[in-house]
Amino acid sequence: MNGRRILADFRVVYRSYTRNPIALFFSLVFPVILVGMFGVIFSATSSTTLTVYAVNDDHGSATSRAFLSALNNTSVVKISLAPVSSGDLAAWLGAHDHPVGLVIPRGFAANYSNGTTTNLTVYIDPQDEASSGAVLGAVQGVVDRFNLLAVCSPPASCAPVVGIRTANVGSPVFRYIDYLIPGLVGFSILTSPMFSLVDISSNYRKEGIFRELSLTPLSRAEWLTARVVWYVLLTFVSAGIMIGLGIYAFGAHVTLSAGLLPFLVVGPFFFVSLGMLCGSVAPTPESAAVIGNIVTFPMMFLSGTFFPVASFPPALRAVADVLPLYYVIDGMNQVMLFANMARAATDLLILVIASVIVFLLAVRTFRWRDE
Amino acid sequence: MAEAVEVSDLVKVYGELRAVDGIDVRVATGTVFAFLGPNGAGKTTTVEILEGLRRATSGTVRVLGLDPWRDGERLHRRIGVIPQDFRFFEKITAREAIEYYRELFGSRVDAGELLARVELLDKADARFDTLSGGQKQKLGLALALTNEPEVCFLDEPTTGLDPHARRAIWSVVRSLRAEGRTVFLTTHYLEEAELLADRVAVINRGRIIAAGTPREIIDAHGRPTRLKVRADASLAPLLKERLGLDARAANGQVEVDLRDHKDALRVLEAIEGSGLPWDALATETDTLEDVFVRLVGRMDEGTLSSEAPS
Numbered sequence: 294m295n296g297r298r299i300l301a302d303f304r305v306v307y308r309s310y311t312r313n314p315i316a317l318f319f320s321l322v323f324p325v326i327l328v329g330m331f332g333v334i335f336s337a338t339s340s341t342t343l344t345v346y347a348v349n350d351d352h353g354s355a356t357s358r359a360f361l362s363a364l365n366n367t368s369v370v371k372i373s374l375a376p377v378s379s380g381d382l383a384a385w386l387g388a389h390d391h392p393v394g395l396v397i398p399r400g401f402a403a404n405y406s407n408g409t410t411t412n413l414t415v416y417i418d419p420q421d422e423a424s425s426g427a428v429l430g431a432v433q434g435v436v437d438r439f440n441l442l443a444v445c446s447p448p449a450s451c452a453p454v455v456g457i458r459t460a461n462v463g464s465p466v467f468r469y470i471d472y473l474i475p476g477l478v479g480f481s482i483l484t485s486p487m488f489s490l491v492d493i494s495s496n497y498r499k500e501g502i503f504r505e506l507s508l509t510p511l512s513r514a515e516w517l518t519a520r521v522v523w524y525v526l527l528t529f530v531s532a533g534i535m536i537g538l539g540i541y542a543f544g545a546h547v548t549l550s551a552g553l554l555p556f557l558v559v560g561p562f563f564f565v566s567l568g569m570l571c572g573s574v575a576p577t578p579e580s581a582a583v584i585g586n587i588v589t590f591p592m593m594f595l596s597g598t599f600f601p602v603a604s605f606p607p608a609l610r611a612v613a614d615v616l617p618l619y620y621v622i623d624g625m626n627q628v629m630l631f632a633n634m635a636r637a638a639t640d641l642l643i644l645v646i647a648s649v650i651v652f653l654l655a656v657r658t659f660r661w662r663d664e
Numbered sequence: 665m666a667e668a669v670e671v672s673d674l675v676k677v678y679g680e681l682r683a684v685d686g687i688d689v690r691v692a693t694g695t696v697f698a699f700l701g702p703n704g705a706g707k708t709t710t711v712e713i714l715e716g717l718r719r720a721t722s723g724t725v726r727v728l729g730l731d732p733w734r735d736g737e738r739l740h741r742r743i744g745v746i747p748q749d750f751r752f753f754e755k756i757t758a759r760e761a762i763e764y765y766r767e768l769f770g771s772r773v774d775a776g777e778l779l780a781r782v783e784l785l786d787k788a789d790a791r792f793d794t795l796s797g798g799q800k801q802k803l804g805l806a807l808a809l810t811n812e813p814e815v816c817f818l819d820e821p822t823t824g825l826d827p828h829a830r831r832a833i834w835s836v837v838r839s840l841r842a843e844g845r846t847v848f849l850t851t852h853y854l855e856e857a858e859l860l861a862d863r864v865a866v867i868n869r870g871r872i873i874a875a876g877t878p879r880e881i882i883d884a885h886g887r888p889t890r891l892k893v894r895a896d897a898s899l900a901p902l903l904k905e906r907l908g909l910d911a912r913a914a915n916g917q918v919e920v921d922l923r924d925h926k927d928a929l930r931v932l933e934a935i936e937g938s939g940l941p942w943d944a945l946a947t948e949t950d951t952l953e954d955v956f957v958r959l960v961g962r963m964d965e966g967t968l969s970s971e972a973p974s
């Protein structure tokens with residue numbers, strides 16, 4: 294491996310790429326379109342009425358029911374009773390990705406009628422300002438009306454009879470757009486090196502360009518490394534654009550940490566090598582395209598790109614387990630959403646091992662010259 | 665090392681086909697060698713074995729004393745190659761291509777100077793996919809020279825070029841020879857071989873059917889110089905009888921084979937003395953092309969042994 298030659302070859306890759314509008318479109322513009330499209334579709338559906346999961350511990354009192362139905366009529370929120378006790382509500386909300394909840398404590402009606410203060414508990418997800426703001430506003434409005442009507446004399450001396458206490462839902466709550474960001478970053482880590490390397494490796498061989506390169510000191514490993522470096526850089530740019538767009542345009546809540554970087558490096562490394570391998574085992578450019586598609590398409594849809602793998606039926610989840618892209622996306626999910634670094638590290642280890650194997654196979658399989 | 669290229673009993677088999685069928689070639693250092701042959705004769709196959717791009721079925725091959733297949737990496741730093749049908753990265757300009765090769769080889773050539781040498785400086789900043797066929801070929805030649813090679817392999821470097829571009833490439837070949845480099849050239853153009861080459865080998869169906877300097881080949885395989893006049897057919901038997909020379913009549917012309925230049929005077933005297941009317945006198949000598957066409961034709965008819973003297 295010689296840095297000067299890799300750099301020289303890198304310049305050729307960079308120039309060939311930036312002078313090719315179609316390649317640039319697929320690696321930079323297309324991901325933006327994807328995020329924009331899914332973001333618009335799903336942020337639109339989530340901005341309709343918000344469901345508040347409530348637990349009414351003041352068993353069936355008329356006042357508590359009147360409070361809930363007043364809240365239900367605000368048109369901002371819809372009330373649904375949670376099938377758990379007030380003590381388990383926070384955990385249940387977190388586990389079911391519901392960002393807001395409400396508990397009416399025991400004795401609410403009695404306290405209300407004798408003027409004793411009762412605090413309602415509103416569960417919110419502090420990351421989800423939109424839902425928290427909506428539910429707190431709606432609850433506050435109803436609370437204010439109840440306070441005005443409360444029996445209290447003289448009115449000015451009264452402390453409010455109903456108060457609000459906020460608490461956080463048990464674990465971070467994610468919306469579709471949050472899952473979508475790592476999924477779509479994974480999608481572009483897969484597609485842009487795969488399609489291009491399958492095409493290049495088979496066509497360069499057919500056109501004799503590999504034979505010409507074989508007459509220079511450039512080695513196959515150096516050639517492949519220059520492409521890996523290029524696609525890693527391209528992935529940084531496209532992931533940056535997609536994450537930025539997700540956060541600022543669609544309010545996605547993802548954690549940006551250095552733990553993301555290894556996936557943005559190993560992911561392209563793996564798929565550059567895999568693309569090269571697919572192109573090299575195929576006898577012609579046409580069959581290379583077919584092999585490339587057979588390898589790429591299952592990963593495009595079954596690795597958690599557009600839908601979280603956790604929502605798959607068990608049979609499909611088992612399929613995802615053997616798709617390398619699943620480990621890229623799952624790892625990024627663990628880093629960006631669940632802060633589960635141990636699992637991210639396991640995903641990464643699997644990817645590193647797979648990448649080294651595929652890289653070596655690709656270097657061995659692809660031929661500069663006719664053997 | 666006196667021999668830049670040494671090939672003995674080289675055979676290359678593709679399935680049933682013996683594309684190269686036991687050839688011997690020697691090219692002395694600092695000379696231009698032309699490998700002539702019709703389409704499919706086995707030229708590219710041979711050249712690519714010499715470059716280390718294909719593997720010989722049997723026989724020994726040495727280029728600069730190295731085995732091209734096994735010592736390719738060392739050899740490639742010392743040779744330059746233009747493949748037949750040269751292709752390159754489409755979006756890369758001529759200058760960038762040279763700079764790329766320069767970095768790969770770690771050489772110090774100046775891209776501008778090299779492009780000027782192949783008369784491509786005006787297209788230095790044009791992308792490969794916008795170059796014409798001849799311009800691509802010139803870039804291929806420039807790339808082959810970026811590492812200042814000791815031996816250059818040029819596989820049909822002038823095929824499809826206009827006469828001007830062809831001359832530009834010829835002059836580069838001559839300058840390479842003047843610098844003491846060895847050139848291994850394949851071509852269909854006999855004129856090119858005659859003009860440039862110190863030695864020529866003619867290959868057909870994988871076998872070398874003639875080899876030597878162009879002069880030697882013409883002398884060995886060419887027909888005698890002929891004198892032609894437009895005259896009555898009855899002149900032919902008359903000349904045959906009087907001078908004992910081979911004379912034929914065809915298409916209103918009479919043709920006499922000459923053994924040496926003195927025969928010409930004797931033939932003219934005899935014609936004049938015959939009293940028959942004549943005009944349009946000309947002499948004809950075989951070119952390498954005539955020899956080539958006759959040799960290849962005779963081999964294809966099966967009347968020429970492939971064990972031709974070399």
Ligand SMILES: Nc1ncnc2c1ncn2[C@@H]1O[C@H](COP(=O)(O)OP(=O)(O)OP(=O)(O)O)[C@@H](O)[C@H]1O
Pocket residue numbers: 678681683701702703704705706707708709710748
């Ligand atoms: N890779 C290959 N597989 C099978 N046959 C081949 C292969 N390459 C060449 N041949 C055959 O070998 C013979 C010699 O081909 P080669 O390319 O060496 O000819 P050439 O003298 O360079 O011809 P041209 O002047 O047309 O370039 C031809 O009959 C060709 O069909």
Ligand SMILES: [Mg+2]
Pocket residue numbers: 707708709748819
């Ligand atoms: Mg050829």
